[in-house]
Amino acid sequence: xxxxxxxxxxxxxIKENEVILFMKGTPEAPACGFSARTAAALQALNAPFAAxxxxxxxxxxxxxxxxxxWPTIPQLFVKGELIGGCDIVMELYESGELAETLGVEPxxxxxxxxASSTQSPPLGIENRxx
Amino acid sequence: MPTADEIKQRIEAAIPGATAxxxxxxxxxxxxxxxxxxxxxxxxxxxxxxxxxxxVFGDEIGGPIHALSLKTQES
Numbered sequence: 001x002x003x004x005x006x007x008x009x010x011x012x013x014i015k016e017n018e019v020i021l022f023m024k025g026t027p028e029a030p031a032c033g034f035s036a037r038t039a040a041a042l043q044a045l046n047a048p049f050a051a052x053x054x055x056x057x058x059x060x061x062x063x064x065x066x067x068x069x070w071p072t073i074p075q076l077f078v079k080g081e082l083i084g085g086c087d088i089v090m091e092l093y094e095s096g097e098l099a100e101t102l103g104v105e106p107x108x109x110x111x112x113x114x115a116s117s118t119q120s121p122p123l124g125i126e127n128r129x130x
Numbered sequence: 131m132p133t134a135d136e137i138k139q140r141i142e143a144a145i146p147g148a149t150a151x152x153x154x155x156x157x158x159x160x161x162x163x164x165x166x167x168x169x170x171x172x173x174x175x176x177x178x179x180x181x182x183x184x185x186v187f188g189d190e191i192g193g194p195i196h197a198l199s200l201k202t203q204e205s
Contacts, residue, residue, distance in 0.1 A: 010155050071192050082177060084176060084180065087200050088176050091176070091201075
């Protein structure tokens, strides 16, 4: 054990879950448009994934970003490796690479993830919660 | 509070040969969207390209710049 049990716990979670998404809120009740779109892309592919809500404790985000070198939330990890945030996940989803990375069948009609159908910018709700 | 123009200038000053198009997504001065094109992205993964742009702003991302949505392209 190092002197940083929270960082150990995050590392452990990334190692133990093949697909893990760190997000604001939960997949059912996302608290940020970026997190919502990223979770929706995974759900559209029926990919099983673990989700961690980083909002309850600001230290989770600090430790996660220190660990990954990625400043923003959400962050998607597959097989222990950082795939990216919302922009990259959406690019990969649209190109079909996300299904490949996750090892799932791309949907035949490639529907847009539900949360991305609205083009409106994300609201600042995460500021109030964070 | 940074403006879209300041963000554009800082990206172009920090990344060799870069051209950036930046828009203030919400008009609120904290959610920005940028398309960055640079020869310096050659041979780098998408993650590394985005990290190069994020590195320009350090702690400001998540702080005064709440979100910077990125698209990077090699030129």
